[in-house]
Each structure stands twice: as structure tokens, then as C-alpha cells.
Amino acid sequence: MTGLFLMSMWAGGPAFANANIINGESASAVHHPETGGMIAGGSISVGGAEYDLKILMCSSTLIAPDVVILAAHCIDFEYFQISMGIQFDDIELGFSRLSDLSGYAGMPGMGWPADTAFAWDAVAHPQFSMFDLRMGLHKNFDIALIFLDEPILDVALAVLPTVEEAEMVVEGAVVEVVGWGQQTSDATAPAGTVGHKMTGLSVIGQAADYEFQVGVDADDVRKCHGDSGGPSFLDVGGDGDGVRLVGVTSHAYDETDCRETGGVDTRVDYYLDWIEAEMRARCEDGTRSWCDTDGIVTADFAEELAGAEGQTLAEDEVKGCGCASGGRAADLGWVVAVFALALGRRREA
Numbered sequence: 001m002t003g004l005f006l007m008s009m010w011a012g013g014p015a016f017a018n019a020n021i022i023n024g025e026s027a028s029a030v031h032h033p034e035t036g037g038m039i040a041g042g043s044i045s046v047g048g049a050e051y052d053l054k055i056l057m058c059s060s061t062l063i064a065p066d067v068v069i070l071a072a073h074c075i076d077f078e079y080f081q082i083s084m085g086i087q088f089d090d091i092e093l094g095f096s097r098l099s100d101l102s103g104y105a106g107m108p109g110m111g112w113p114a115d116t117a118f119a120w121d122a123v124a125h126p127q128f129s130m131f132d133l134r135m136g137l138h139k140n141f142d143i144a145l146i147f148l149d150e151p152i153l154d155v156a157l158a159v160l161p162t163v164e165e166a167e168m169v170v171e172g173a174v175v176e177v178v179g180w181g182q183q184t185s186d187a188t189a190p191a192g193t194v195g196h197k198m199t200g201l202s203v204i205g206q207a208a209d210y211e212f213q214v215g216v217d218a219d220d221v222r223k224c225h226g227d228s229g230g231p232s233f234l235d236v237g238g239d240g241d242g243v244r245l246v247g248v249t250s251h252a253y254d255e256t257d258c259r260e261t262g263g264v265d266t267r268v269d270y271y272l273d274w275i276e277a278e279m280r281a282r283c284e285d286g287t288r289s290w291c292d293t294d295g296i297v298t299a300d301f302a303e304e305l306a307g308a309e310g311q312t313l314a315e316d317e318v319k320g321c322g323c324a325s326g327g328r329a330a331d332l333g334w335v336v337a338v339f340a341l342a343l344g345r346r347r348e349a
Contacts, residue, residue, distance in 0.1 A: 029099045031199060033155040034062040035178045035231060037101045038070055038146070040077075041112065042091040054112060056104035056195055059179040059230025060095060061158045061245055064297050065151030065305075066290040067279060068095050069158075070229030071250050071266065072124035072144040079130045093119040093146055097155070098197075101180055105195030121147040121287070123278055125271065135252050135264070137208040142250040143266045144229075145278055151290035156306045158231060159299045161244040165236040166269030169212060169246050173204045175234050177214060179227030179249065202232075205253075205262060210270045213253050215262025223249050223263045232265050242299075272296065 038060045043052050058074035073079075077088045094116040101113065128141040161169075178199045205216035214223060214232055223230070232247035247265030268275075276295045283294035293301055 029097055029197070031197075032158075032176075032178050032231075032233070033097055034158045035197070036060055036062070036068070036095045036097040037104070037180045037195075038068070038074055038229060039094045039096055039101070039104055039113065039116065040075075040088075040091060041094065042077075042088040044088055052110060054094075054104055054110060056101050056180060058228045059181065059249065060146070061178075061229075061231045061248075062095070062152060062155065063158050063160060063245065063275075064279065064290065064293075065153050065157070066148040066288055068119075068146040068148065069245070069248060069268070069275070070144055070146065071248055072128035072142045073130055073133070073250075074229045075122045075124055075144050075146070076128075076130050093122055095119070095146065095148065100196055102195030105180070117148045117150065117152055119146045120149050120289075121282070123147075125274060133251060137206060137211045137213065137264060139210045140250060140266065141271075143248055143268075143271050143274075145275065147282060147288060149289060153305075157297055157302045158233075158245040159243070159302050160272065160275070160296055161234070161236065161246050161269050163269060163272070165242070165244055166246065166267070168234060168236050169204065169207055169267060169269070171204055171207055173207075173234060174201055175204060175214060175232040175246065176201055176243075177223055177227070177230065177232050177249075179223055179230035181223060181227030181230070202262065208267075210267055211250065211264050212247060212267060213262055213264050214247065214249075227263070 036059075037056050038058045039054055040057045041052075041054045043050055045051075058070050060068045060070035060074070063069050075093070077091060081087050094112055095118075096113040096116050098113050098115060104113075122144060124144040125141040128143070133140045133142065176199060178197065180195055180197055202215045205213040207213075227249045228251075230249045231245050232249070233243050234246045236242040236244050246268055248268060250264050250266045253261050253264050279288075280295045282288040283291040288294075292305070297305070
């Protein structure tokens with residue numbers, strides 16, 4: 001099997017530094033405000049020089065005031081060290097809901113976005129392995145959670161599906177996707193087209209118990225590099241009141257990358273028990289910053305919480321600079337290219 005790619009921002013390297021969901025449309029900060037970009041900050045030493053990086057790695061979604069869901073490969077920094085021999089030090093993870101995070105895509109930023117919520121812990125599914133991840137629909141375990149230092153209480157949460165609701169995740173179902181990834185299928189993305197929040201309606205092409213494909217034809221709305229970890233939403237009620245987060249963007253469907261067909265999502269419902277256990281465990285040991293309910297937030301509780309907290313997000317409430325600062329960032333394009341080789345075109349036997 002050849003040509004495997006993961007849909008993280010790093011997967012396409014500098015060529016994909018300005019890209020988003022293909023055939024979608026721009027989305028403001030108030031559209032699905034529970035979605036955001038996952039930014040990794042840390043230092044690396046290469047050739048005797050040390051660099052401080054802030055890089056948009058993936059898209060992601062808030063499922064509790066202090067819990068963000070995304071793909072496991074988004075936080076697999078050990079893979080960089082194993083495959084390229086480059087060590088990340090002092091890693092910090094941040095969650096930003098700015099619609100424009102282009103300053104952190106491809107060419108690393110030096111400062112954090114103004115609205116960054118920082119993580120104190122991150123956990124990937126224990127059975128996930130970058131080296132075992134396959135294209136098509138497979139049990140890849142590509143799912144992870146980030147736990148925030150402080151809860152975010154000014155936005156409504158994404159609601160996960162129940163087992164019964166997940167029965168509507170079938171071929172032909174319409175889903176809405178959100179992401180900060182690649183907007184075109186060009187091998188080299190046009191300047192200014194990565195790191196911007198995009199959305200669109202697409203269709204489930206194929207579905208298995210553990211993954212499903214989003215978008216089939218080249219004309220469909222589909223995900224690409226940079227959309228990893230981002231959500232697929234399905235309205236299980238059919239009236240707009242039953243929107244559920246059913247998928248987390250993971251990887252390519254086939255060797256064409258995102259040039260001809262859509263990518264693959266991890267099915268959230270397949271991992272509900274694991275998600276519940278990880279959330280509860282951190283409430284039981286007193287480490288989570290919010291435990292009004294200690295497990296998965298139900299639709300009813302999410303509605304009550306939204307009313308109690310007066311969650312009415314205005315556009316100017318999500319603000320700040322999504323731009324890279326000056327300094328040594330301008331010299332780091334080749335560093336990004338090195339990491340891109342590790343993620344973007346790995347070959348399997």
C-alpha cells in the first residue's frame with residue numbers, strides 16, 4: 001500500500017500551508033463555535049540551532065467545557081522522533097477557535113493566538129499506531145482527547161451520538177464538515193488557502209462499524225490535509241435540533257489522497273465507552289477542571305448548560321491575531337518540510 005497520508009496540517013508540508021476543506025465555504029468564528037484548531041508549541045534542536053514553534057497541527061472539537069476531541073495522530077509526537085530523529089521538547093497544546101489561523105499553518109508562528117485555551121493532559125487511544133494505520137475503512141483507533149486547564153463556558157458544546165442515534169450513520173447520509181485544512185486538490189496549494197475555517201455539506205460514501213468515508217466524487221465537499229481531527233456533524237432529528245458529532249477526520253481513503261475522492265473519519269460511536277472512561281477517570285482522581293457531569297455530556301445536559309451559562313457567542317468575542325510573529329520563524333520553512341516528509345508520504349510494505 002502506498003501514498004498513505006494523514007490529514008494533519010503537517011501532512012502536506014509547506015506546499016499545503018494555505019488550505020481548507022475542498023468545495024466548501026468560509027465559516028466565521030460563530031459557526032459551530034465549539035470547533036477549533038489544535039496548535040502545538042514546543043522547541044526543537046536541529047543542526048545545533050534551537051527553534052521555538054507554534055504550529056497548527058489539526059482541527060478539533062469541544063465536547064465538554066474542558067475536553068476536546070481529535071485524531072490520535074495529531075498528538076503522536078513520538079512518531080516524529082522515531083521516523084526523523086528530531087525531538088520535540090517542552091511540548092504545549094492549545095485550542096483556538098479563531099476562524100483565521102493561517103499564521104500558524106506551514107510557516108510556524110512564534111506566539112499563541114489570543115484566545116488559546118491550554119491543555120494539561122492529552123490521551124490517545126492505547127491501540128493507535130501510526131505504523132499500523134491503513135487506508136480504506138479499517139479499525140485504526142485514530143481518536144484522542146485533550147483536557148483543558150480551564151473550562152470554556154461561553155459556547156454550546158458538540159454532542160456525541162447515542163448508540164441508537166449512531167444507527168443513522170449510513171451510506172448516503174448527509175453530514176456537515178468543519179476544518180482548517182486544504183481548500184483545493186492542487187499538489188501545491190495556492191497561497192492564502194490553508195488555516196482558514198471552512199465548512200460544507202457532504203455525504204457518507206461508505207460506512208463500517210469503526211470508520212466512514214466522507215465525499216465520493218471530485219465535486220463533493222471533502223476533507224484534505226489540515227482537516228485531521230475535525231468533525232463531521234449529522235442531524236439525527238432532521239429538524240436541526242439533533243445535531244451530533246459522529247466523525248473525527250483521520251486519513252485518506254485511497255492513494256489519490258484528497259485529489260479525487262473524500263477521506264475517512266473515525267466513528268465516534270465506536271469509541272463511546274473509551275471516551276466515557278477517560279473523562280470519568282480524571283473526574284474521579286480530581287484532575288479535571290470541570291466535572292458538573294463526569295462522563296460524556298448528554299444532549300439534555302448540554303442544553304441545560306447552555307441556558308445556565310448564557311452561551312451566546314458574538315463574533316467579537318472570538319478575537320485575536322492569527323498571525324505569526326517575526327523573528328526566526330521566517331527561517332523555518334525547511335524544518336517544516338523535514339517533518340512533512342515523515343507524515344505526508346509514508347510507504348507501507
